[in-house]
Amino acid sequence: MFSDIVDEAAPIVDLKVGQGNVHLNNFLKLVQSRQSDRAFDGSRPVEKEKLMRILEAGRLAPSACNAQPWHFIVVDEPELKNKVADATATKILGLNHFTKQAPVHIVIVEEKVNFSSGFGTWVKDKYFAHVDIGIVASHITLAAADEGLGSCILGWFDEPKMRSLLNIPSNRRVLLDIIIGYSTQALREKKRKETEEIVSYNQYK
């Protein structure tokens, strides 16, 4: 579906340590091709190699003081996956009713940060762990797009239900669930604020 924008099976760029800057000018095209997909081909599984590369993109994400405060639970066992999908849907708000269609959920659990990141959080009053997990979500969804897959980040779900389904300890927050599969939606135009509204140079305007 995105084949006119991004090659279906783009090869992993084999960067060598110490190689210096590499200009990958397809990045903006990749960013444009990612969207929140809310309809999937439920009969088409995600290939293991693709999933492994997506997880690797998440693993390599940067984090404050390299704390890496995350754990990824891949949910692909059909019965459990459907229960997890049910935990994301809400009747009252009519949210997330499409999630059962996706064959894979990557549930992101927030782990404890290291001393330096925790110290920084305390001194600067900035919750770095959530910033870190946001970056992971970006890596994962862009990597999925690069593999020709659709995805949707879900922040709305029943956290206690998710904990009990996946055996997550009660002292851990479940921050996001990212669903992945072959999208059946066409690429939409992005609805975003204009550049002039969000960017200023040399001073806040």
Ligand SMILES: Cc1cc2nc3c(=O)[nH]c(=O)nc-3n(C[C@H](O)[C@H](O)[C@H](O)COP(=O)(O)O)c2cc1C
């Ligand atoms: C932290 C976060 C939580 C989100 N939670 C949900 C969600 O629960 N359900 C949903 O359908 N979309 C969810 N989204 C997707 C956003 O609605 C979507 O990214 C935004 O509207 C921009 O559209 P696009 O992703 O298609 O470009 C979430 C996105 C983020 C970043």
